[in-house]
Amino acid sequence: MDCLRGFLAKLQNWQRKVGAGNAAMFETLSAVLGENEEDCLLDLLLKTEITQHLTSLDSQLNMFFPEFEEEEGKLLRNPFSGTIDITTIPSDVQDEFLDLKHDSAAKDLYEDKFLNVFWCSMHQSYPKVSETALRLLLPFSTTYLYESGLSTLLQIKNQSRNRLDVDPDISCALSETQPRIRQLTEKKQF
Incomplete structure (x- = not known):
């Protein structure tokens, strides 16, 4: 779940970066954009498409892996921990x-x-x-x-x-x- 939360945070960060016109996290796209000096910045249509795809990926991951309570996670990770609330x-x-x-x-x-x-x-x-x-x-x-x-x-x-x-x-x-x-x-x- 920690890895999933980390990846979802990355997706949101990537959406923010794409909105600002930065595509550095997509190596192939950056290489293609770097070859064309005049098209170096993301155009609005491409920004929208990438953002929609990242949003769709975010919602699909949330659908497949619903968030569970933190206490349930503590029980799963370490049942011998003293911080688990029995109630x-x-x-x-x-x-x-x-x-x-x-x-x-x-x-x-x-x-x-x-x-x-x-x-x-x-x-x-x-x-x-x-x-x-x-x-x-x-x-x-x-x-x-x-x-x-x-x-x-x-x-x-x-x-x-x-x-x-x-x-x-x-x-x-x-x-x-x-x-x-x-x-x-x-x-x-x-």
Whole structure:
């Protein structure tokens, strides 16, 4: 969420700069504008188009990643912090959260593992708290997977290759398993 907030702040800064006629943050555009000495400044139509695109990107990101409460973020980032206000946590989760907060084995695991691995491993012991935390983590991974899948589909299904059944192709393209071409070819006869 911190990275997202930082990027949204950059988008607003870029909008401000484009409004002032500065396109330095867009390297390719700056290079093209730098080649044409007479067109060095952004014209009004280009400023408007860039600003509209940046505004659209801002609204799309806000739609995909809605802002969550800061207290929920504290619970997610560090459940062992002393600054978490117990009254902000849902009442059906409070007792389980207090058990987790005082579990030294869980604290050791928290210090050794990545955040998502820690919360997944806590699902057996503290299901309500981990479900609350994982619900906050889930939109990032699912949105990424959705966007990468859509991008892969667009690459596979183009005009020169427009088969209706893309399931086998997209499964192969999205799989993280590396093919063992050498092993497969060694088993074939010439």
